[in-house]
Amino acid sequence: MDARRDVFQAIADPTRRAIIGMIAQKPVNVNTIAEQFDVSRQAISLHLKILAECGLLNIKQLGRERLCEAKLEKLNEVHEWVAQYHKLWTGRLHALKNFVEQEALQPRQANTDNKKKTKNIHKPKK
Known part of the structure; x- marks a missing residue:
């Protein structure tokens, strides 16, 4: 061999x-x-x-x-090798999903804050 x-x-x-x-x-x-x-x-x-x-x-x-x-037992080597990268990429994709979800919420909050500031700026002074 x-x-x-x-x-x-x-x-x-x-x-x-x-x-x-x-x-x-x-x-x-x-x-x-x-x-x-x-x-x-x-x-x-x-x-x-x-x-x-x-x-x-x-x-x-x-x-x-x-x-x-x-004799497919040897394919376990491939499975184990792939599994480590599957775990790594699954973790990274979950982190990316969480980041994107947080970013999607932040502009709404920022827009709400900006609208409040804008309203205050345009109020006539007494």
């Missing part, structure tokens, strides 16, 4: 993400996978090899068939 390969490399390619989607529910024959893409079987074999090296699938030989079976 290439030490540089990880789950992030696996999901970086749309073809590999599509393959993961195909095998997530049940094992799928390599030929069936290859038929779904407009690329060579050699290219699909390389994608499958990368997915296997990243620990996202097993290829089992059953007679003449090679079945690809998903």
Whole structure:
């Protein structure tokens, strides 16, 4: 296994993400996978090899068939990485929402204060 390969490399390619989607529910024959893409079987074999090296699938030989079976536990790494940024951005968006809501209230208060001042300025002196 290439030490540089990880789950992030696996999901970086749309073809590999599509393959993961195909095998997530049940094992799928390599030929069936290859038929779904407009690329060579050699290219699909390389994608499958990368997915296997990243620990996202097993290829089992059953007679003449090679079945690809998903091992999606490794996707937890992606989930955990994304979750930290989700938490960060959710917090920032809530802070922005609160700021905008406060700013939306302030002009009304400022306009009310300005109207009071304006009324006082235009009162005739006695």
